Amino acid sequence: MSLTNLFGNNLETPKIPEDQLGRRAIMLEKMLGNSRAVARAADLVMDIIERNERRMKLDADGNLVIAGRLAFYKVNLNGFFDKFTNPFSYNSFDVVEVHPKSGMVEEPQTACVQVQPQPNMPAGDLLAGYILGLLNDEVTWLQEHLGPLRRTLLAIYGMGRSPLSASLQAHFWEKMRGRFDFANDCVVVDGTNGWKWRVTFCQPLTREFKIEYQKPRQDWWTTVFNEHIKESSGHYVFNSFFDTVEHLAHCPGLLCQMAEDGNDWEADPIFLRKIAVDYPPLAKRLLKTIDDDEAYDPEKVSNYYDEYLAAEEVNTIRQLDDLVRERAYA
Numbered sequence: 082m083s084l085t086n087l088f089g090n091n092l093e094t095p096k097i098p099e100d101q102l103g104r105r106a107i108m109l110e111k112m113l114g115n116s117r118a119v120a121r122a123a124d125l126v127m128d129i130i131e132r133n134e135r136r137m138k139l140d141a142d143g144n145l146v147i148a149g150r151l152a153f154y155k156v157n158l159n160g161f162f163d164k165f166t167n168p169f170s171y172n173s174f175d176v177v178e179v180h181p182k183s184g185m186v187e188e189p190q191t192a193c194v195q196v197q198p199q200p201n202m203p204a205g206d207l208l209a210g211y212i213l214g215l216l217n218d219e220v221t222w223l224q225e226h227l228g229p230l231r232r233t234l235l236a237i238y239g240m241g242r243s244p245l246s247a248s249l250q251a252h253f254w255e256k257m258r259g260r261f262d263f264a265n266d267c268v269v270v271d272g273t274n275g276w277k278w279r280v281t282f283c284q285p286l287t288r289e290f291k292i293e294y295q296k297p298r299q300d301w302w303t304t305v306f307n308e309h310i311k312e313s314s315g316h317y318v319f320n321s322f323f324d325t326v327e328h329l330a331h332c333p334g335l336l337c338q339m340a341e342d343g344n345d346w347e348a349d350p351i352f353l354r355k356i357a358v359d360y361p362p363l364a365k366r367l368l369k370t371i372d373d374d375e376a377y378d379p380e381k382v383s384n385y386y387d388e389y390l391a392a393e394e395v396n397t398i399r400q401l402d403d404l405v406r407e408r409a410y411a
Contacts, residue, residue: 122206129209133216149218151234151244153180155189156215161208177215179233182244192233195226219248232321240282240322241266257330270326273334280326287311290325296359305355314384314394316349333360340366350382351394354401357408364409371402 130137136148140155147154155178178189196210214221222230222245238245242263253259259270266283275297280290289308295301306312309319318328328335333356339345340363345353357363371377379398383389390398 122209125206125209126212129212129216136216137212145212147212147215149215151218151222151248152182152237153185154178154215154218155180155185156212179230179237181237190233190237192230194230219244223248223252231323235322253326257327259326259330268326270330272329272332276333278326278329278332280322280329282322284308290322292325292329294356303359305352313349313351314390316352316384318347318349319352332356333363337363337366340370343370345370346383346385350384350390351397351401354398354405358401358404359408361408361411364405367405368409371405 130145138146140146143158145156145158147156157176157178176191177194179192180186180189194211194215196207196214214227218230221227222234234245246261246263250261253261253268253270257270259268261268265281267279267281269277269279272278272294277295279293279295279302281293282290284291287308289306289310291307292305292309293302294305295303309325313319317324319325336345336348336353336356339348340353340357345367353363354367357367379395379402381389382395382398
C-alpha cells in the first residue's frame with residue numbers, strides 16, 4: 082500500500098517543532114544502528130559457517146546441518162528468518178533435529194535448545210551463539226539450561242559407551258568425584274559419612290537403574306533397588322541419571338537433615354526408609370515422624386506434589402516403618 086493511499090494527497094508541509102526533529106533523528110539513528118548491528122551479526126554467522134566448512138552444510142531445503150562432536154544437528158532456519166523479518170512471529174529456531182553420529186536417520190529425535198540472550202543482542206548474534214553451541218556440543222550439552230538437549234542425547238545413546246562417554250566421565254568426576262566403570266556399566270560416587278553409592282545402568286531387562294551402597298568398613302554392596310523407578314515411589318529425585326547420582330552424592334547426610342527438619346517429603350519415602358533400616362542415626366531421626374507425630378498415617382504419605390502413594394506402596398511403607406523402629410530401638 083502506498084503512502085498516498087494511507088494519507089491522501091494533502092501536500093501541506095506543517096512546521097515541525099525543534100524537539101520533534103531531535104527525537105525523530107534519535108529514532109532514525111537507533112533504527113540505522115540496529116540495521117548495522119544486524120549486518121555485522123550476519124557477517125559473523127557467515128564467517129562461522131565458512132571457517133567450519135567441513136562441519137557445517139546447508140541442505141537443499143535451506144536447513145543448516147551441523148556436525149557436532151556428539152551428534153548431527155539439523156537446524157530449520159526458516160523459523161529464524163521469519164522472526165528476523167517479522168519480530169511478532171511466533172516461529173523460532175529453538176527446535177532442532179538430533180541425529181546420531183552414525184548418520185542421519187528418517188525419524189530423528191528433537192530437542193528445544195535455548196541460547197542465553199544478552200541485552201540488546203542482535204538476532205544474528207543469537208543465531209551465531211546457537212550454532213556455535215551445537216558445534217561445540219561436547220562442552221555445552223552439560224550446561225544447566227540445556228537439559229532438553231541432554232535428555233535427547235541420552236535417549237539416543239543411553240548410558241553405555243558412546244560419543245557422550247568422555248565428557249560424562251569428566252563432568253561427574255569434576256562435580257562429585259563420580260567414577261565410571263564402563264566394563265561393568267556403572268558409576269560409583271562418594272556419598273557422605275563414608276558411604277559409597279553405585280548406580281548400574283544398561284541392565285538387560287529394564288531401562289531402569291540398580292542402586293547399591295557400601296558403608297564404611299564394608300567390602301560388599303547392599304542393594305536398595307534393582308529397578309529404581311518401579312521399586313521406589315517415583316519421586317522426582319530419581320527422574321534422571323543426573324538427578325539420581327547427584328542426590329546420592331549427598332546421602333545419607335542429606336536424608337538425616339531432612340528427617341531432623343521434618344522435610345522428609347523432599348526424599349523418596351521408600352528410599353528414605355530403606356536407608357534408615359540400615360543406618361541408626363537416620364532411623365532415630367525418622368522416629369520423630371513415624372512415632373512422635375500424632376498425625377502420621379502411612380496412607381497419607383506422599384511422594385511429591387501431594388500425591389498419595391498407591392496401596393502396594395503404602396504396605397511397603399508400613400513394613401519399612403516397623404523395621405525402622407526395630408533399628409532405632411536396638
